[in-house]
Amino acid sequence: MLVRIVKMQFNPEAIVGFRNLFEENKEKIRQFGGCQRLELYQDQKDKSIFFTYSYWESESHLNAYRNSDLFAEVWKATKARFSEKAEAWSLNKLVELD
Template sequence: MFVRIVKMSFHQKHIAEFLAMFEEKKSLIRASKGCELLELYQDKNNPEIFFTYSYWNAEEDLENYRNSDLFKTTWKQTKTYFNDKPLAWSVDKRVSLQ
């Protein structure tokens, strides 16, 4: 399993639209094969910055999602809200304490 982290920065005027779209799509994204967790975070100091964290069973699962119509249409819409280039990382979880 690995974690995909995506940092996105939005124009203030588009945040409500992004949140509405995410609310509509989140269950579909989470239901994608191999997706074990989906979370959305908003920066406390800069409300224009958001992060998604998603847990995937295998890199192939993430790639299949990224090649899906769901991802293509969602990402196409999301990109229209950006005020900066998004950043993404795929990382392996080493330690988790709860």
């Protein structure tokens, strides 16, 4: 399993717009082939910082999403709201305890 973490920082006036955009598209992203889980986090101290965690069956599934019209549309609208360049990591999940 691959976990994709993306850190995003938004202009304060763009936060509500981003939250609305995420709300409108979260189910489409989650239902994309190979996506097993989708999470959104907001920093407790700096409300302009968000993280998405998406869990993918494989790198090829993530790449298929990243090459899709859905990603192109959502990323373009998201990126326009940034105050800083996004950071992203692709990680292999090694251990999970419940």
